[in-house]
Amino acid sequence: MLSRQVVEELRNRIEIAEVIGRSVTLRRAGRNLLGLCPFHNEKTPSFNVIPDKGIYHCFGCGAGGDVISFVQKTQGLSFMEAVKELAGTVGMVIEDRELSPEEHRRIAAKADLHDVAEAAAKYFEETLMVRPEGLPGREYLKKRGISLDTARKYRMGYTPEGWDRLATFLQRQHIPMELAVRAGVVKRNDRTGSFYDAFRGRITFVIPDEKGKPIAFGGRILPEIEKRDSNPTPKYLNSSESEIYEKSKTLYGLHWARNAIQRNDRVILVEGYFDAVSLWQSGVEEVVATCGTALTPAHLEKIRRLSRKAVALFDSDEAGMRAATKSMELFLDAGVEARRLDLQGAKDPDEYVQKYGGPAFEEALKRAEPLVEMVVRRTVEKEGSSAEGRVRALDSLAPVLRKLPAMLQVQMVGRVAGWLGLREEDVLGRLGERAVASPTTAAPSRWLPSKELSHLLWLVIHYPQQVAPEVMQTEPGWITDREDVLEAIAALCSGNSLPDVVSSMVDGDASTVLRKIAVQPALYEEQHAVGAARQILAKMELPQLDSQIAAIQLQISSPQALGDSSSTLALATKMQTLYARKVALAALSSRRA
Numbered sequence: 001m002l003s004r005q006v007v008e009e010l011r012n013r014i015e016i017a018e019v020i021g022r023s024v025t026l027r028r029a030g031r032n033l034l035g036l037c038p039f040h041n042e043k044t045p046s047f048n049v050i051p052d053k054g055i056y057h058c059f060g061c062g063a064g065g066d067v068i069s070f071v072q073k074t075q076g077l078s079f080m081e082a083v084k085e086l087a088g089t090v091g092m093v094i095e096d097r098e099l100s101p102e103e104h105r106r107i108a109a110k111a112d113l114h115d116v117a118e119a120a121a122k123y124f125e126e127t128l129m130v131r132p133e134g135l136p137g138r139e140y141l142k143k144r145g146i147s148l149d150t151a152r153k154y155r156m157g158y159t160p161e162g163w164d165r166l167a168t169f170l171q172r173q174h175i176p177m178e179l180a181v182r183a184g185v186v187k188r189n190d191r192t193g194s195f196y197d198a199f200r201g202r203i204t205f206v207i208p209d210e211k212g213k214p215i216a217f218g219g220r221i222l223p224e225i226e227k228r229d230s231n232p233t234p235k236y237l238n239s240s241e242s243e244i245y246e247k248s249k250t251l252y253g254l255h256w257a258r259n260a261i262q263r264n265d266r267v268i269l270v271e272g273y274f275d276a277v278s279l280w281q282s283g284v285e286e287v288v289a290t291c292g293t294a295l296t297p298a299h300l301e302k303i304r305r306l307s308r309k310a311v312a313l314f315d316s317d318e319a320g321m322r323a324a325t326k327s328m329e330l331f332l333d334a335g336v337e338a339r340r341l342d343l344q345g346a347k348d349p350d351e352y353v354q355k356y357g358g359p360a361f362e363e364a365l366k367r368a369e370p371l372v373e374m375v376v377r378r379t380v381e382k383e384g385s386s387a388e389g390r391v392r393a394l395d396s397l398a399p400v401l402r403k404l405p406a407m408l409q410v411q412m413v414g415r416v417a418g419w420l421g422l423r424e425e426d427v428l429g430r431l432g433e434r435a436v437a438s439p440t441t442a443a444p445s446r447w448l449p450s451k452e453l454s455h456l457l458w459l460v461i462h463y464p465q466q467v468a469p470e471v472m473q474t475e476p477g478w479i480t481d482r483e484d485v486l487e488a489i490a491a492l493c494s495g496n497s498l499p500d501v502v503s504s505m506v507d508g509d510a511s512t513v514l515r516k517i518a519v520q521p522a523l524y525e526e527q528h529a530v531g532a533a534r535q536i537l538a539k540m541e542l543p544q545l546d547s548q549i550a551a552i553q554l555q556i557s558s559p560q561a562l563g564d565s566s567s568t569l570a571l572a573t574k575m576q577t578l579y580a581r582k583v584a585l586a587a588l589s590s591r592r593a
């Protein structure tokens with residue numbers, strides 16, 4: 001396990017402004033740096049980096065955290081992966097727990113397979129770009145309107161006809177054929193024991209992992225070879241799964257699209273390699289492709305880390321409809337809002353942008369229909385308006401409608417009722433009363449601290465050493481009744497760093513408030529910090545004193561106290577002390593700092 005000290009040391013050694021500055025243009029604004037938020041679309045910068053506190057905060061969308069969370073969010077990494085990534089840049093070695101020999105072997109094997117895939121990618125690329133035998137590939141791309149720059153960006157390649165060109169190339173690089181087979185680029189003829197290339201006479205697409213390392217390939221056969229071939233070969237071919245490639249977890253193009261997905265806060269899902277590449281070439285960069293596999297929850301998990309909005313461009317035939325219905329449930333489960341675009345005038349997105357260009361595609365995107373609406377509408381249309389048809393439609397829609405979030409459900413029940421000519425009560429009745437969520441679900445409350453508490457938090461964040469003695473003398477309940485905030489105050493006062501404290505808080509509200517306060521311009525000079533803290537704490541204590549005094553007054557005037565002079569005396573003394581304290585506090589809290 002990773003110790004807190006290691007993480008803290010990493011934060012100290014990493015310059016947060018430098019890391020964020022690589023992907024966001026930052027300019028200085030007082031103590032802070034300011035830029036356009038990479039997590040939401042904005043024209044005026046509201047994204048703040050506070051280098052001396054090691055955190056960032058966006059006033060536009062509330063995104064924020066430390067340098068590790070920034071790397072996690074922008075690169076789609078887990079905490080541990082982000083830590084390792086950052087550690088690598090400053091030469092820190094992060095020791096995992098001891099690996100077993102078996103785990104060491106597996107890691108080494110994966111590294112080997114990555115090397116093989118990289119070597120194959122280079123061979124395909126070089127063939128396409130510079131070798132004479134790459135000419136048919138270059139001509140084909142030209143015909144399809146793909147520029148060599150685009151091909152280079154996407155690491156496209158070409159593999160000529162012939163049985164073992166890649167195999168021979170890899171052998172010359174001293175790569176064992178057994179590894180090449182496991183990486184899925186070479187196959188073994190079990191009868192003769194010889195090796196042959198998995199991809200022949202095809203344009204190749206590198207399928208990278210999230211860091212950009214090749215893990216598999218896709219290949220499109222050249223049309224002239226396809227026609228000539230006596231044994232029909234599939235138009236598209238994909239690497240088989242391997243130790244480094246899992247289809248259900250891989251989306252083609254995610255590595256290149258990540259920044260654009262976050263910038264534009266949406267992902268465009270297409271089916272084919274050429275769709276993705278062509279869209280990118282025409283300026284629509286937030287695009288990923290499923291490439292022959294159905295959408296999986298793992299795919300959506302990757303998308304959700306980057307954006308909650310998706311536009312899917314699936315085929316509009318019967319199979320496409322079934323896929324849409326299936327994927328809609330996945331989208332609902334993942335909490336990703338999905339729309340569907342039916343492109344008119346082209347058979348796929350590739351053809352569409354080649355014909356009409358990127359701006360026309362952007363325009364078409366505005367017509368995208370919520371996926372739920374489309375599925376519901378199409379089901380109603382398909383089943384027809386006969387009495388039996390309506391029952392069938394309602395039956396097949398019920399499971400879908402039950403899954404919808406409350407507001408959407410109410411809306412869709414209304415529509416379905418309208419389309420089917422039924423009363424809303426009947427549709428609701430079919431769903432079962434329990435299934436229908438109340439539309440008045442309260443939004444999560446936004447916590448806002450009082451002005452005093454905000455100022456106190458600012459002081460604790462900026463001058464923890466100076467104000468800690470004052471704060472620690474104060475009864476915690478007087479400061480706030482929020483346990484998480486009290487814990488944060490205690491942690492800051494005992495010397496923990498702000499990023500450490502913020503990252504260990506669970507509640508979004510409270511950690512957002514802390515970050516916002518940290519970004520505020522200097523409220524107090526250092527020499528006034530202690531005085532200001534005393535004054536604020538006094539203000540917080542005053543109402544407590546008042547209620548204590550009131551309680552004692554009650555006790556003194558009670559019949560029991562009247563008959564007991566010694567206890568009356570004790571109460572009176574206590575009252576006197578409280579009054580004295582109140583006078584002192586009142587004087588303190590009204591003084592201008």
Ligand SMILES: [Zn+2]
Pocket residue numbers: 037038039040047058059060061062063
């Ligand atoms: Zn933002």
